[in-house]
Amino acid sequence: VTPALALDERLAVALRQAGGRRVAILALQDLTAVKRAEEMRADFVANASHELRTPLATLIGFIETLQGPARDDAEARTRFLGIMREQAERMARLIRDLLSLSQIEMNEHTPPQGQVDIREAIGFVVNMLQIQASAKGMQIEVDAGPGLPPVVGNSDELIQVFQNLLDNAIKYGRRDTTVVVSIKAPPGAATPGRGSALAVAVTDRGEGIAREHLPRLTERFYRVDSARSRALGGTGLGLAIVKHIVNRHRGSLTIDSVEGEGSTFTVLLPVAEAGQLTAI
Ligand code: ADP
Numbered sequence: 001v002t003p004a005l006a007l008d009e010r011l012a013v014a015l016r017q018a019g020g021r022r023v024a025i026l027a028l029q030d031l032t033a034v035k036r037a038e039e040m041r042a043d044f045v046a047n048a049s050h051e052l053r054t055p056l057a058t059l060i061g062f063i064e065t066l067q068g069p070a071r072d073d074a075e076a077r078t079r080f081l082g083i084m085r086e087q088a089e090r091m092a093r094l095i096r097d098l099l100s101l102s103q104i105e106m107n108e109h110t111p112p113q114g115q116v117d118i119r120e121a122i123g124f125v126v127n128m129l130q131i132q133a134s135a136k137g138m139q140i141e142v143d144a145g146p147g148l149p150p151v152v153g154n155s156d157e158l159i160q161v162f163q164n165l166l167d168n169a170i171k172y173g174r175r176d177t178t179v180v181v182s183i184k185a186p187p188g189a190a191t192p193g194r195g196s197a198l199a200v201a202v203t204d205r206g207e208g209i210a211r212e213h214l215p216r217l218t219e220r221f222y223r224v225d226s227a228r229s230r231a232l233g234g235t236g237l238g239l240a241i242v243k244h245i246v247n248r249h250r251g252s253l254t255i256d257s258v259e260g261e262g263s264t265f266t267v268l269l270p271v272a273e274a275g276q277l278t279a280i
Contacts, residue, residue, distance in 0.1 A: 047221045051094055051235070055087035090233070097237040100160065101220070104244045111250055112154040115272045118198055119144050121155055122181055125162045129170060137176040140166065144183040151198050151269040157245045158269075162200070164238040165265050169204035171232045173262070177205035189268060197251070201266040208259040217255060218243040242267075 011025060062080045070076040119142075126140050133140050151158075162181075169179040180203045189197045209217065209224060216222045221236040223229040229236060242265075246253045249269055257263035 044220055048094075048098060051221065052091060055090045058087045059084055090230075093233065094235050094237075097235045097241060100241055101237060101244065104157070104241065104248060108244060108248045111248060112152060112157070114152070114154055115150040116153040116155045116158050117150050118158070118183055118200060118269070119148060121158050122162055122183065122200070125159055125166055126181070128163065129166050132167070133170050133179070136170060136173070138170060138173060139178045140181065141178050142181045142183070144181075145185075148183060148185055148198060149271045151249075152272050153249050153269060157248070161242050161245050161267060162202070164242050165202040165267075168238060168265075169202050169206070169263075171234065173204035173206040179204050185271065195273065196271045197268040198271055199266055199268050201264050203262060203264040205262040208261050208263055209255070209257040210259055211257075214255050214257065218253070 007027060007029070011027065014025060015023065062084050066077060066080055070080065122142055122144075126142060129140065166179065166181070173179055180201075182199075182201045182203070184199050184201075185196065186199050189199055213222075213224050217224075218239045220240040223234065223236045226236070243253055246267055246269075251267055251269040254266045254268075255263065256266070
């Protein structure tokens with residue numbers, strides 16, 4: 001019975017019991033959740049606009065300077081164009097992440113149907129991020145046992161999950177350290193409402209995250225240090241995207257971190273059932 005129905009039923013009973021007498025009915029409804037959702041939507045639009053407005057203002061400023069005082073200054077032009085390019089790229093990243101987020105949100109209630117070989121997906125991401133890791137003298141080590149079962153999922157979306165987690169591990173990890181990706185089928189591990197699960201853990205050696213930030217990390221635009229995240233090319237949306245994709249996959253995400261040592265992001269994903277397995 002939905003709460004609204006329950007309320008209607010209670011009103012009907014009250015009217016019947018009143019037996020034709022004049023009655024006053026006082027109905028109180030808790031709208032906290034609806035109000036909260038409205039506020040979150042408004043906050044999100046304000047945040048997204050603010051994130052776009054800053055690089056846009058920089059771009060306009062430099063364009064005006066190049067059209068005016070620096071018109072004939074070749075050296076300034078080269079320098080300014082470099083900054084303008086960075087700012088335009090920042091806007092492009094933001095739009096890309098906003099679009100991903102809205103697309104995932106639209107599909108969130110229909111679980112994916114395919115099967116994904118997680119080892120292969122991780123291998124793809126590791127190859128993609130190898131140059132970025134080497135630039136900081138970092139290694140990426142994949143620790144996966146043999147014979148891992150496939151998971152139920154959409155391969156593009158799962159690639160995006162591990163790309164975001166590994167990208168963060170490289171961004172926030174210390175130079176010359178190793179990022180470890182472990183893939184296991186721990187006995188007894190289960191995802192909410194599903195059978196057995198595969199656990200993928202991404203561990204970095206970095207600054208770690210203070211305890212009070214952990215519950216809010218997957219909120220859109222939530223950053224521990226905004227200036228630092230922006231300087232590293234972050235949009236503040238990476239973990240929000242991860243959370244929504246993991247939700248769509250009926251999986252779970254846990255974050256463990258020790259300040260000054262590093263962090264582990266663990267994703268549990270439902271293993272494809274035996275019946276589905278024969279369909280490969
Ligand atoms: P961003 O684009 O800022 O990296 P994310 O949504 O991916 O956005 O992450 C949100 C915030 O969580 C980051 O700004 C950073 O403060 C923190 N964070 C994420 N991953 C890590 C990590 N591996 N180590 C330390 N801090 C992290």
